[in-house]
Amino acid sequence: MLTSAPFELRGRRTLLLAGDAFSTTEAKTAACYLMYRTRDVVCVLDAKHANQTCDKVVGYGGRVPVVGTIDDALRLHPQQAIVGTAPMGGALEEGLRGQIAACLVAGVDVVSGLHTFVADDGELTAMAEKSGAQIWDVRRVSQNAHVSTGVGCTTGAKTVAVVGTDCNVGKMTVAVELAGAFSARGVRAVWAATGQTGIMLRGRGVCVDRVISDFIGGATEELVNVEGAGSDIVFVEGQGSITHPGYAGVTLGILYGAMPDCMVLAHVAGRAHYKRLDLVIPPVTDIVRLHEQLMAPHKPSRVVALAVNTSALADAPARREVDRLQEQTGLPTTDVIRFGCAAIYDAIAAATIGNR
Amino acid sequence: MLTSAPFELRGRRTLLLAGDAFSTTEAKTAACYLMYRTRDVVCVLDAKHANQTCDKVVGYGGRVPVVGTIDDALRLHPQQAIVGTAPMGGALEEGLRGQIAACLVAGVDVVSGLHTFVADDGELTAMAEKSGAQIWDVRRVSQNAHVSTGVGCTTGAKTVAVVGTDCNVGKMTVAVELAGAFSARGVRAVWAATGQTGIMLRGRGVCVDRVISDFIGGATEELVNVEGAGSDIVFVEGQGSITHPGYAGVTLGILYGAMPDCMVLAHVAGRAHYKRLDLVIPPVTDIVRLHEQLMAPHKPSRVVALAVNTSALADAPARREVDRLQEQTGLPTTDVIRFGCAAIYDAIAAATIGNR
Numbered sequence: 001m002l003t004s005a006p007f008e009l010r011g012r013r014t015l016l017l018a019g020d021a022f023s024t025t026e027a028k029t030a031a032c033y034l035m036y037r038t039r040d041v042v043c044v045l046d047a048k049h050a051n052q053t054c055d056k057v058v059g060y061g062g063r064v065p066v067v068g069t070i071d072d073a074l075r076l077h078p079q080q081a082i083v084g085t086a087p088m089g090g091a092l093e094e095g096l097r098g099q100i101a102a103c104l105v106a107g108v109d110v111v112s113g114l115h116t117f118v119a120d121d122g123e124l125t126a127m128a129e130k131s132g133a134q135i136w137d138v139r140r141v142s143q144n145a146h147v148s149t150g151v152g153c154t155t156g157a158k159t160v161a162v163v164g165t166d167c168n169v170g171k172m173t174v175a176v177e178l179a180g181a182f183s184a185r186g187v188r189a190v191w192a193a194t195g196q197t198g199i200m201l202r203g204r205g206v207c208v209d210r211v212i213s214d215f216i217g218g219a220t221e222e223l224v225n226v227e228g229a230g231s232d233i234v235f236v237e238g239q240g241s242i243t244h245p246g247y248a249g250v251t252l253g254i255l256y257g258a259m260p261d262c263m264v265l266a267h268v269a270g271r272a273h274y275k276r277l278d279l280v281i282p283p284v285t286d287i288v289r290l291h292e293q294l295m296a297p298h299k300p301s302r303v304v305a306l307a308v309n310t311s312a313l314a315d316a317p318a319r320r321e322v323d324r325l326q327e328q329t330g331l332p333t334t335d336v337i338r339f340g341c342a343a344i345y346d347a348i349a350a351a352t353i354g355n356r
Numbered sequence: 357m358l359t360s361a362p363f364e365l366r367g368r369r370t371l372l373l374a375g376d377a378f379s380t381t382e383a384k385t386a387a388c389y390l391m392y393r394t395r396d397v398v399c400v401l402d403a404k405h406a407n408q409t410c411d412k413v414v415g416y417g418g419r420v421p422v423v424g425t426i427d428d429a430l431r432l433h434p435q436q437a438i439v440g441t442a443p444m445g446g447a448l449e450e451g452l453r454g455q456i457a458a459c460l461v462a463g464v465d466v467v468s469g470l471h472t473f474v475a476d477d478g479e480l481t482a483m484a485e486k487s488g489a490q491i492w493d494v495r496r497v498s499q500n501a502h503v504s505t506g507v508g509c510t511t512g513a514k515t516v517a518v519v520g521t522d523c524n525v526g527k528m529t530v531a532v533e534l535a536g537a538f539s540a541r542g543v544r545a546v547w548a549a550t551g552q553t554g555i556m557l558r559g560r561g562v563c564v565d566r567v568i569s570d571f572i573g574g575a576t577e578e579l580v581n582v583e584g585a586g587s588d589i590v591f592v593e594g595q596g597s598i599t600h601p602g603y604a605g606v607t608l609g610i611l612y613g614a615m616p617d618c619m620v621l622a623h624v625a626g627r628a629h630y631k632r633l634d635l636v637i638p639p640v641t642d643i644v645r646l647h648e649q650l651m652a653p654h655k656p657s658r659v660v661a662l663a664v665n666t667s668a669l670a671d672a673p674a675r676r677e678v679d680r681l682q683e684q685t686g687l688p689t690t691d692v693i694r695f696g697c698a699a700i701y702d703a704i705a706a707a708t709i710g711n712r
Contacts (some may be wrong), residue, residue, distance in 0.1 A: 023699025115570070152600025193691045209570040214471070216569050245612045249572040253605025279506060282653045291675060293646055297599045297638045306429040 001211060001219040002226060003143045004204040006134055009111065011070040014040045015078035017099050019085040022046040022066065023057050025168045025275065029113055029197040030084025032172065034061045036201055042076040043067045044084070045099065059311075070102045075295075078103075082200060083112040087160065092116040100124060113138045113196025114208065138199040139207040148217030150298055152259025156230035158352035161260035161277045162307070163238040163289055167247060167268045167275050170309040172198045174336050175235040175267050178348065181341035182233055187353060191235040193226040193253060194220065198237050208239055209250045216250060220257025223239075231350055236260065242290055243282055246272055255294065262351035263291055263303045264344065265331075268320040269310045285329055305344035306333040357497045357567060357575040358582060360560040362656065363436075363465065364488055370396045371464065373455050375441040377664035378402040378422065379413050380458060381631065385469055385553040386440025388528065390417045390422040392557055397425045398432040400440070401455065401526075415667075426458045431555055439468040448472040456480060458504035464704055469494045469552025471566065494555040495563040497575065502585045504573030506613025506654055507608035513584035514708035517616035518663070519594040521623045521643055523603060523631050526665040528554045528620050530692050531591040534704065538589055543709060544619045547591040548583040550576065550610060554593050564595055564613075572606060576613025587624045589708055592616065598646055599638055616708035620700065621687075625666045626676040641685055660707045662689040 014037065016030040021042055034041050034054060035335055043065045044054060050068025054061025060337045067073050075080075081098065081103040092100075092114050100118060103110050104127040112118045136341055153159045160178070162171045175191040176196075182189030191198075193205030203343055205227075209217045220236070225236045228321040236258040240247025268282060281287075297299040306325055310318035317339055325331035334343040370393065378400055390397055390410060399421045400410060406424025410417025423429050429437075437459040439452065448456075448470050456474060459466050460483040469473045473493040475481055484491055489601045509515045516534070529545040530552075538545030547554075549561030560582075567575045576592070581591045592614040596603025623640060630637055637643075644659040651657040662681055666674035674694055682689035690699040699705040 035628040039498040047518075089379070141654070147602040149633060210564070211569050213567050213569040213606045213609065214570050214603070217602055243650065245615070246503040246573055247570070248612050248650075249609025250569045253569065253607045256601045256604050259601070276503060285647075286653075290516075290649055293642075293649070294599065294604075297636070297642075298601060306441075312440075323428060 001145055001215065001222055002204055002206050003113055003138055003140055003199060007109065008135055008199060008204065009080065010037065012039065012040060012079040013042045013072050013077060015081040015108065016044045016052070016084040017081055017096060017101070018044050018046040019096060020046055020048040021085055022049050027085050028168060029082065029086050029200070030306055031058055032197045033082055033084065033200060034064065035087065036176070038062065040066065042078050042178045043073050045070060045073045071098045074102065074106050074108070078108050080109040080111060083110070083114060083240050086113065086196060092118070092216070098153055101127060104128045104133045105131060109134045111136045111138065111200055113200065113207070115139060133182040138196050140209040141206060141211050145212065145215035147214055148221040148257045150256060150259060153224040153228040153234060155228035155231070155249060157231040158233045159224055159228070159236055159258050159260045159349060160233065160352060161236045161238055161255055161258045161263045163251070163255065163263050163265055163291055164241050165265065165284060166241050166244065166271060167283050169266045169268045170307070171266045172237045174264060174307040176201070177336040178235045178341055180266070181345060188230065188232040190227050190231045192223050192237060194223065194237045194239055204229065208254055209247070213249065214269055216253025217257035220254045224258050242294070243289065245277065245279065252294065255291070256298070261299070261302050262301055262348060264305045264348065265291070265303050266307045266309065267325070269308050269318065284325065288329060302351065303331065304347040306331050307344065308333060308335050310335045312337055357501055357571065357578055358560055358562050359494055362492055365467065365559065366393065366396065366437065368396060368435040369398045369433060371432070371438040371459070372397055373437055373452060374400050374402040376404040377395050377406050377441055383441050384524060385438065385442050385511050385556070387414055388414060388553045389438055389440065389556060390414070390420065390701045392532070394420065396416060399429050401426060401429045409592055409693045426455045428572045430458065430464070432685045436465040437554060438584040439466070441468060442469065448474070450607045457483060460484045461487060463489050464499060464555055465490045467492045467494065467556055467561070469556065471495060478700050486686055494552050495566040497562060498594060501568065501571035502574040503570055504577040504613045506612060506615060508577065509584040509590060509676040511584035511587070513647050514589045515584070515592055515620045516589065516704060516708060517592045517594055517611055517614045519607070519619050519621055519647055521596050521613065521621065521637050521640060522598050522627060523600065523625045526635050526663070527594045527622045530620060530663040531593045532557070533692040534591045534620070534697055543624055544586065544588040545591065545610060546583050546587045548579050548593060549664050550579065550595055558686040559655050564610055565603070569605065571608025573613035576610045598643065598650070601633070601635065608650065611647070612654070615655060615657070616657050618657055618704065620661045620663055620704065621647070621659050622663045622665065623681070625664050625669055625674065640681065644685060652664060658707065659687065660703040661699065662687050664689060666690050666691045666694055
């Protein structure tokens with residue numbers, strides 16, 4: 001059910017379409033792409049933040065400009081445009097559709113992670129055919145589906161599920177950084193992308209929340225086996241949260257498809273309520289226990305580390321919050337971006353590849 | 357996202373297409389339809405069990421004949437044919453397709469719960485158009501989807517989720533029987549169908565395992581609100597099991613979409629392994645606790661009763677097994693078919709509509 005990029009995204013002049021939401025989690029795809037591919041990005045389109053630089057708006061991305069109109073953006077000669085917003089439900093609203101149309105007319109390739117497929121819009125595909133532009137709907141899944149049986153990865157690679165206390169806590173970032181940290185020590189480590197932004201960065205994956213629900217586990221199982229081929233360890237990007245009223249089904253389906261050897265729990269420092277909902281997130285220790293209980297019938301898989309996103313805090317309070325959560329849970333804890341992966345490396349290695 | 361029957365199924369001469377699997381759980385749709393609509397069924401088509409009566413093959417259904425060929429079946433003048441098999445994955449294999457074709461050519465309406473839609477097959481729809489036969493793919497869901505927010509039923513009706521220790525334990529039957537028992541006492545009780553057989557019997561519902569996974573909860577939420585309108589209590593048919601490696605995502609999505617006021621756990625006496633899998637089912641008490649822990653962040657919802665399917669046992673061992681599980685769990689326990697709903701009625705009423 002995997003999708004793969006029809007062209008190599010890396011190294012191409014990139015326009016990020018951020019709606020009018022660049023500074024919010026609505027535009028997390030734009031923000032993540034900017035973080036990991038800064039040098040590729042020629043500009044971000046967002047009328048609300050126009051005429052500023054990215055570092056002023058989101059705190060990184062240096063002097064990459066934010067522009068206010070699609071014409072200004074196209075004047076910078078992008079080769080590809082990435083739809084950088086992830087609205088709940090994923091519809092294609094009119095303003096964004098106009099920007100996509102302008103890109104396709106100008107021969108700029110379009111990469112989209114919306115539920116509504118760009119390539120299903122006859123007018124837009126006609127524009128693309130005329131100009132030669134390509135469209136990649138990263139949520140598109142093929143139909144060769146199966147129901148998972150709980151075997152997980154059978155290539156010999158170990159699997160680590162990056163789970164979370166909510167949506168938008170940074171699960172993908174944790175998977176990327178951990179794969180990088182293990183690779184740096186000579187381990188054949190990869191990460192498996194299960195969401196739109198991850199698929200764009202990894203160049204392949206499966207948008208699990210787009211799969212017909214009977215096949216969530218099967219799609220994940222296929223994914224970890226593809227990524228596990230030739231690897232020692234696969235870090236699986238989780239989605240949602242195990243007690244999230246809207247997304248928990250997807251969360252649990254991924255967990256059972258991946259059948260991880262251990263888990264890493266991602267959390268945002270200070271977030272008390274689920275994103276967009278007036279509902280309290282359970283204590284971290286309860287969430288740890290729930291994951292372990294759900295895995296217990298299948299495998300003695302434990303949450304072996306916490307990855308805390310402290311991006312909203314200054315250095316000193318960030319350090320205090322990491323230490324406090326480590327104390328409270330008894331688990332090795334870090335912020336993988338701010339403090340690196342060293343503090344949790346050994347715990348993950350011990351639960352997977354052993355000492356090597 | 358609901359589907360509704362394009363014609364009233366009840367009261368029409370019905371052919372059940374049972375593959376060659378009538379006596380197995382593969383043909384559970386045929387078996388359930390036969391149980392609840394015995395008088396409508398003119399015959400069951402199953403080459404392996406041909407020339408017997410239903411009561412000889414499955415233990416009920418009286419003298420309804422099992423026939424060996426589609427020609428024999430059509431000679432009994434059915435008005436509608438129901439695809440009575442539910443293979444894992446839900447594909448339309450060639451033998452069954454031929455039977456469906458023969459029905460459509462003969463002007464017999466076809467009702468199917470397969471993942472592969474009959475109406476997406478150009479040849480079959482052409483046959484239907486020519487003869488005037490109708491096709492109802494009960495798994496078809498519309499695309500007006502939303503992500504659930506955890507509000508559950510807002511009509512004022514109480515909701516009871518019928519959950520299970522595995523697939524094929526009889527969750528739908530429990531929902532049907534409980535709705536009947538509450539109705540018999542003057543409560544406005546209905547049940548909400550989430551699977552193929554249920555939708556055929558109820559005449560409407562949503563095949564939740566067919567929904568795009570982001571919308572499992574939203575589809576269930578819509579369903580309980582439709583069924584809750586004008587009702588005091590809605591019994592929601594669950595799917596799969598919370599620790600089933602293939603289906604748990606769907607199970608949890610339904611639970612959070614329904615946000616039940618209490619739960620009833622369905623179980624098959626003596627079943628130790630998940631159906632079709634070499635994997636031990638956790639102890640009933642663990643499964644009870646998991647459900648309650650998953651509900652705890654949202655609502656103090658408890659498993660208030662057990663419904664045990666003892667159909668494979670004789671009367672005395674069935675009674676002993678029900679008593680043993682009641683003792684072990686401390687929960688009111690019954691087999692709703694064999695012993696009725698009285699033993700668990702009060703516990704469910706107390707957790708929902710109170711004493712009335």
